[in-house]
Amino acid sequence: MRHLALSATLLICPILAQAQATGPAISYGVRPAYLIDKLPAGPLKDKLAACEGQTPERTTFSIGHRGGPLMFPEHTVESNRAAARMGAGILECDVTFTKDLELVCRHAQNDLHTTTDILTSDLAETCVTPFTAATAETPAKAECRTSELTLAQFKSLSPKMDSRDKTATTPAGYQGGLARFRTDLYTDGAQLMTHKDSIALFRDLGAKFTPELKSPAVEMPFNGFTQADYAQKLIDEYKEAGVPASDVWAQSFNLDDILYWIDHEPDFGKQAVYLVQWSRGFDEQDPTTWAQDFAALKARGVQYLAPSINMLLTAENGQIAASAYARAAKAAGLKLIAWSLERSGPLAQGGGWYFKPVNDIVDTDADYLVALDVLAQEVGVDGVFSDWPATVTYYANCMGL
Known part of the structure; x- marks a missing residue:
């Protein structure tokens, strides 16, 4: 809902821990205040405005989606440095492979x-x-x-x-x-990055890791490189670098990858993130089977589910609210991560694909904060990917997430 249940603010206890207190100095920049200024008068605006003088802190609730690609080339050193300076406690390398089977950071x-x-x-x-x-x-x-x-x-x-x-x-x-x-x-x-480069950089920046194993554009096996080899190589590069499994949230849209990690790398599998999105059949799903579907994921060891934002929001009495899908997933005990905020550009004419169920009531950039508040307070997500992490960092700091 658009209103802020202030009493709920202190009750939220996110699973993701505060990132280690190292890395560059953190600054919100001007964008969070710009968005707050656009909010209508009310409890949410009052609460967020009252935090304007707070000292920024890194938080794992704020996840850099490909770094900070609103203004920086995605999956570059510079994009991730920008995200870290905006307080993102977790940074992402989308992982694919080269002809000689080396892992690199590319969205596809x-x-x-x-x-x-x-x-x-x-x-x-x-x-x-x-x-x-x-x-x-x-x-x-x-x-x-x-x-x-x-x-x-x-x-x-x-x-x-x-x-x-x-x-x-x-x-x-x-x-x-x-x-x-x-x-x-x-x-x-x-500067482009290999996956190994990203591990070294993110650690230096004081951030944790959320690599995504991207679906290959080539037929697998590729030069003898199987999908299992691919999934294992990603994990091996963290183990070789001495990164503890508790600092890694490995992602994939392919459930078989998630199950491979659960079965073969159980320490990493505990935090494996199963990605799902609207355009992959969500609108064709039967809501009456959600409880059964989520229970089956839990029974198989899946703990984290990361739906696109449009799956987690709905319009209710003219307000943005948590969707039935989001409520069912939380009721099943799944930990939710949302993606990706501030990817839609200006919201004056609706929010596009990421705001599909609520496009008719989205009409100002302030709705980024309204949606974020719903994701945090009503849906109860553990983290939010963003193309400009400062907004999520500011909100999380203000709300004590």
Whole structure:
């Protein structure tokens, strides 16, 4: 609901612990205050405004989604440093693999044409779908995969903001298309990361780890590399680095990956996060089986469920409220993590895909805070991914999460 149940604030006891007190100095910047100023008068605004002078603290309730990609190229050193400086206590490396089976941080194995300069580099010839110019009938297209590159070739690329111009007639033109609410201000000299790089960086930043094992764009096994090998290699790199399992929340949309970790790496499996999203059949599910479905996950050892935000919210009497799905998952004893806040841009015309069930009542950027309050107070999530972690950090600090 839009109102804040202040009495509930002190009752929330999140499972995720406070991150270690190391790393860079933390600053909220101006955005949280900007959003608070836009809130309508009421208990939520009063509570959050009263915290404006608080000292920022890192919190594992705040999770950097690919770092801070609202303004920084995702999965780069710079993006994750920004997220850590905004107080994110957990940082994410989406994990995929190269031709020589090295693990690297990319949102998808086949996104190099939108997230790097590969199309304007000498490596353009490696793309499985070469750049094709737009015509009056068809949009421009390309597809470039990490699995076509060695690790050395991958590291030679320059990252950019995730974008593409489907009207482009040249590879250079295809590099454009950036959403108006994002920026190119922080792309100069940005650095790509291997998974091992991310482990070292996140530890230096005082943050914990939430790697996501991405679905391969190639048929598995790949050069003898099986899905089980892939899942195991991810865990092995934490063990080799001496990272305790309690600091790692490994994620996957593939339930078999989660079950592999539970069965073969039980210490890491305790915190394995099963990702689910609206566009993968959620609207076709039968709510009468949710209790049974969630009980089956729990019985198999799954503890964490991470639904997209649109699965956790609903419209109720003209207000944002916890969905029936969220309530059923919590009733089954699953720990919930929500993704991803502040990915939709300005909310004046609704919140797009992430706010699908409540788009008709979302009309101001302040609704990011309203939705966040519902996720924390009514849904009872243990953490929230965000493209700009300062907002979640501010809220969590203010509410004692």
